[in-house]
Amino acid sequence: MKNTLLHKAKTLLSYILIISAGLGIGIGAKYGLDLYNQQPNLISQNTNPHYKGVDSKVIIYTTQWCPYCKKAKQYLTDNSIDYIERDIESGSEEINRLYKSIGYPGVPKIVIGNKIINGFNESLLSNVLSSQDLL
Structure with missing residues (x-):
């Protein structure tokens, strides 16, 4: 029982980390692209x-x-x-x-x-x- 609960917690934590990393990369890429395309005033x-x-x-x-x-x-x-x-x-x-x-x-x-x-x-x-x- 403990192993199953621990396994589920690790799996959930892994998913959360993967999603967070993906969001971070996506937001960072958009910010970088916006900065790159910014026109001078x-x-x-x-x-x-x-x-x-x-x-x-x-x-x-x-x-x-x-x-x-x-x-x-x-x-x-x-x-x-x-x-x-x-x-x-x-x-x-x-x-x-x-x-x-x-x-x-x-x-x-x-x-x-x-x-x-x-x-x-x-x-x-x-x-x-x-x-x-x-x-």
Whole structure:
């Protein structure tokens, strides 16, 4: 009787350890993958091609359906910042080429000087605009 009870306890403990290890590995793998795929908030690169033939100091790559694009445009408008909007779904090959040159998917992408803000982050946008004497 004691051996059977001890055997059942050991088996149950083994199952619990195996399941716990599996969960730990799975959660760790997901965290590692998320960290690996994380996009930078601020990208520094040569932005000269984005400004070719443009007078504005701010360019924003958007889509019509993106709520964060709308927030970014509203922020720029509220702060009297002139900008050029480039809709990446407009079908323009030039806009798509420039957008893809940034190297990270998603919108909005806000080009200011030699910096590109990846997404809408109000405090980062304020800092970059201030550093370019635009705010």
